[in-house]
Amino acid sequence: MDPENDEFGLDSDDDAELLALADDIDDADLIALADAIGPHGTKRKSAEDNGPPPKRPTLDFPCAEAALTQTFGFKDFQLKQKQVISRILGGDGATVVFPTGGGKSLCYQIPALVFSDVDEGSRGQGESGITLVVSPLIALMKDQVDALVRRGVKAATFDSSKSREEYLHTCEMLRNGELKILYCAPERLNNEGFVEQMKYVRGGIRLLAVDEAHCISEWGHSFRPDYLKIARFAREINAERVICLTATATPRVARDICKAFDIDETEGLFRTSTYRPNLQLLAESGKTKQELYPSLFNFLKNNKGATIVYVTLQKQTEELAAELRRKGFKARSFHAGMETGTKTQLQDEFMREEELVIVATIAFGMGIDKSSIRNVVHFNIPSSLESYSQEIGRAGRDGKLSKCVFYVCGEDLHLREMFARGDLPSRESLRSLLQDIFHSTNVSLPVGGEIRTNHYDQARDFDIRLTTLKNTYAQLELTHNLIRATTPVYTKYTYKVSSRYDSVLEADKSPAAAAIKKYGKKAKTWYNIDVDSLMISKLPRTDIIRKLNDLDEGGVIELKTGGVQNVYKITQPLPRTGPAIEKYVDQIYELMEKREQEALNRTNQMLQLITDKACFSRALAQHFGDNLPHGKTECGRCTWCMTKTAIVQQVPPPVKFNFPAFKAVLEHIPDRDDARFLARIAFGIASPRGTKMKLSNHPIFGSMADHSFMGLLRAFTRECTKNPE
Numbered sequence: 001m002d003p004e005n006d007e008f009g010l011d012s013d014d015d016a017e018l019l020a021l022a023d024d025i026d027d028a029d030l031i032a033l034a035d036a037i038g039p040h041g042t043k044r045k046s047a048e049d050n051g052p053p054p055k056r057p058t059l060d061f062p063c064a065e066a067a068l069t070q071t072f073g074f075k076d077f078q079l080k081q082k083q084v085i086s087r088i089l090g091g092d093g094a095t096v097v098f099p100t101g102g103g104k105s106l107c108y109q110i111p112a113l114v115f116s117d118v119d120e121g122s123r124g125q126g127e128s129g130i131t132l133v134v135s136p137l138i139a140l141m142k143d144q145v146d147a148l149v150r151r152g153v154k155a156a157t158f159d160s161s162k163s164r165e166e167y168l169h170t171c172e173m174l175r176n177g178e179l180k181i182l183y184c185a186p187e188r189l190n191n192e193g194f195v196e197q198m199k200y201v202r203g204g205i206r207l208l209a210v211d212e213a214h215c216i217s218e219w220g221h222s223f224r225p226d227y228l229k230i231a232r233f234a235r236e237i238n239a240e241r242v243i244c245l246t247a248t249a250t251p252r253v254a255r256d257i258c259k260a261f262d263i264d265e266t267e268g269l270f271r272t273s274t275y276r277p278n279l280q281l282l283a284e285s286g287k288t289k290q291e292l293y294p295s296l297f298n299f300l301k302n303n304k305g306a307t308i309v310y311v312t313l314q315k316q317t318e319e320l321a322a323e324l325r326r327k328g329f330k331a332r333s334f335h336a337g338m339e340t341g342t343k344t345q346l347q348d349e350f351m352r353e354e355e356l357v358i359v360a361t362i363a364f365g366m367g368i369d370k371s372s373i374r375n376v377v378h379f380n381i382p383s384s385l386e387s388y389s390q391e392i393g394r395a396g397r398d399g400k401l402s403k404c405v406f407y408v409c410g411e412d413l414h415l416r417e418m419f420a421r422g423d424l425p426s427r428e429s430l431r432s433l434l435q436d437i438f439h440s441t442n443v444s445l446p447v448g449g450e451i452r453t454n455h456y457d458q459a460r461d462f463d464i465r466l467t468t469l470k471n472t473y474a475q476l477e478l479t480h481n482l483i484r485a486t487t488p489v490y491t492k493y494t495y496k497v498s499s500r501y502d503s504v505l506e507a508d509k510s511p512a513a514a515a516i517k518k519y520g521k522k523a524k525t526w527y528n529i530d531v532d533s534l535m536i537s538k539l540p541r542t543d544i545i546r547k548l549n550d551l552d553e554g555g556v557i558e559l560k561t562g563g564v565q566n567v568y569k570i571t572q573p574l575p576r577t578g579p580a581i582e583k584y585v586d587q588i589y590e591l592m593e594k595r596e597q598e599a600l601n602r603t604n605q606m607l608q609l610i611t612d613k614a615c616f617s618r619a620l621a622q623h624f625g626d627n628l629p630h631g632k633t634e635c636g637r638c639t640w641c642m643t644k645t646a647i648v649q650q651v652p653p654p655v656k657f658n659f660p661a662f663k664a665v666l667e668h669i670p671d672r673d674d675a676r677f678l679a680r681i682a683f684g685i686a687s688p689r690g691t692k693m694k695l696s697n698h699p700i701f702g703s704m705a706d707h708s709f710m711g712l713l714r715a716f717t718r719e720c721t722k723n724p725e
């Protein structure tokens with residue numbers, strides 16, 4: 001399996017689950033949406049022309065209208081942008097559920113620009129504060145910032161790709177009170193220095209915008225424990241108000257978001273429909289991919305225009321693109337493993353060309369703002385209805401008829417099962433992890449004491465995927481209230497000094513400056529400072545870190561951090577005995593199994609959409625608690641509506657148990673401690689332990705991929721529970 005890594009080392013499944021659609025629809029929203037996705041440059045009706053009266057009178061902010069036209073060059077607000085912006089400028093928080101391309105960004109960009117006008121001199125020059133945007137993808141942030149800067153807006157990102165000069169320039173703009181919008185990734189909130197910096201930002205954080213906010217909900221399809229920290233961060237930095245944005249939120253997820261950020265569910269939740277009348281949903285089934293190739297070629301021949309073909313694995317993008325080129329199509333492959341330059345080139349080419357077919361993993365599409373994508377093809381099963389909606393939502397943003405075809409075949413199921421089952425570790429692994437967390441040194445600490453761990457080491461040592469490991473910690477924290485994550489710490493602070501170093505520290509009479517001067521030890525070029533031992537000397541650690549950051553921003557030193565440790569405060573006495581720990585193992589494992597089942601169900605729901613005897617568009621809308629407009633029961637366009645024949649998924653026939661392959665796995669891996677691990681290897685699911693044992697390229701890896709996973713698990717469990725002879 002090719003892991004599809006993005007900037008944060010997330011695999012394709014993670015990424016696929018980042019995006020999707022919304023619910024709760026009313027007819028007026030539908031009209032507004034259909035209108036809003038009209039051709040670029042044509043008049044777009046704003047939602048309030050047709051929509052229901054706003055939940056409360058929309059305050060008028062002429063400065064917001066002025067920014068819309070002058071800075072962004074748009075005539076009218078669309079969907080519920082005006083109501084949202086008015087609420088934010090009025091001082092309250094909001095949760096915004098607009099579909100992809102619905103214009104969510106403007107909901108925080110316009111307030112960011114006009115806070116200084118709304119203040120009307122109540123604050124001094126440069127004291128209007130900033131809007132901080134937490135967004136999970138570096139590439140998207142960069143595009144947004146570039147677009148803003150081109151429009152003359154002072155915007156920047158804090159990300160690891162920035163040069164030191166750029167970083168210093170951003171810090172200077174923050175100090176001068178010039179910067180309006182700052183973007184960062186959620187991982188940034190783990191940086192103590194950053195948290196401290198944001199607490200003391202000039203003018204304060206006027207607005208915290210949380211993009212892809214559905215990741216905060218444990219019930220969402222892409223829960224990310226790091227997202228839970230954003231709510232706490234909002235409180236710590238005293239954000240004046242929060243805006244949460246997502247294209248996918250079931251009512252339950254929306255409730256979770258509002259609750260986490262204290263946003264009024266009645267007044268502060270803004271939803272619009274996701275139904276796209278111009279998208280034609282089609283599906284076709286085949287025994288094998290090979291069998292479906294001619295259909296795909298025909299489809300592409302008869303349906304010209306910019307096309308995205310989604311496949312699951314990186315190597316599939318290359319194989320299929322090559323096949324399409326052989327057939328005379330202008331096709332390219334795209335996946336996250338490619339060089340950044342190549343990816344940018346491909347995206348630019350796709351934006352320019354109207355005939356290009358891009359065969360891609362889900363890494364392609366986020367941030368692609370092309371309105372004339374004519375076809376979106378799924379050549380493998382998408383991970384969920386949410387991902388499917390999100391991906392097809394990229395087609396036809398110009399309002400013209402666009403086609404979305406889903407080719408399904410039995411062999412895809414294995415791939416999806418591989419992803420779905422990859423996150424569940426064995427019970428033994430979970431037990432070892434909890435025994436490590438509740439180790440005698442930790443349990444003897446008093447309530448309020450600190451546990452320090454390293455997630456990466458633990459993931460490797462206990463054969464648990466990082467996301468699953470983080471979820472386990474999140475559960476100990478949120479469900480069981482045993483620990484509470486605090487800011488992870490860097491154990492290593494090193495810095496290089498400028499010629500001003502001595503004089504600046506001499507002039508600075510603060511205890512922190514004195515401590516840095518005293519404890520900063522010069523090695524060759526770099527200085528080391530042990531901030532933890534300074535803590536022992538009774539000086540608050542944060543004082544030192546803040547001072548180091550100040551010096552860094554001022555160009556007095558060049559600071560580097562490293563050796564991250566995850567820190568948890570003990571909030572209740574920890575379990576000490578084997579049986580007490582086992583109770584947690586049971587509870588957490590039960591939930592993990594439920595999550596695995598949910599992941600498998602998501603694939604089933606996806607298949608049901610096309611195999612049920614019902615209109616695809618309606619079924620999709622209903623999944624999101626929606627319906628078709630005007631009480632319609634059929635869209636009249638999808639495969640079901642046109643043929644009234646259900647698609648039959650062709651399942652591969654069961655295979656005979658492959659004893660030689662089974663024996664080879666057992667012979668190559670002599671350990672009998674973990675049946676699930678053996679089953680994973682035979683099925684072809686990567687895990688930290690398998691990677692450590694260099695099994696991913698061994699012939700036994702995936703040698704029984706055509707078997708049922710549960711069958712393999714049973715067979716290996718029998719081997720592991722046999723008494724040694």
Ligand SMILES: Nc1ncnc2c1ncn2[C@@H]1O[C@H](COP(=O)(O)OP(=O)(O)OP(=O)(O)O)[C@@H](O)[C@H]1O
Pocket residue numbers: 044074075076077078081098099100101102103104105106247367369
């Ligand atoms: N009021 C408006 N009038 C016309 N165009 C608009 C308006 N608001 C936003 N747009 C344009 O719509 C496009 C999509 O906007 P934006 O990227 O903010 O959508 P989004 O909801 O954040 O989508 P995604 O879910 O993909 O992030 C952009 O090109 C943007 O400039």
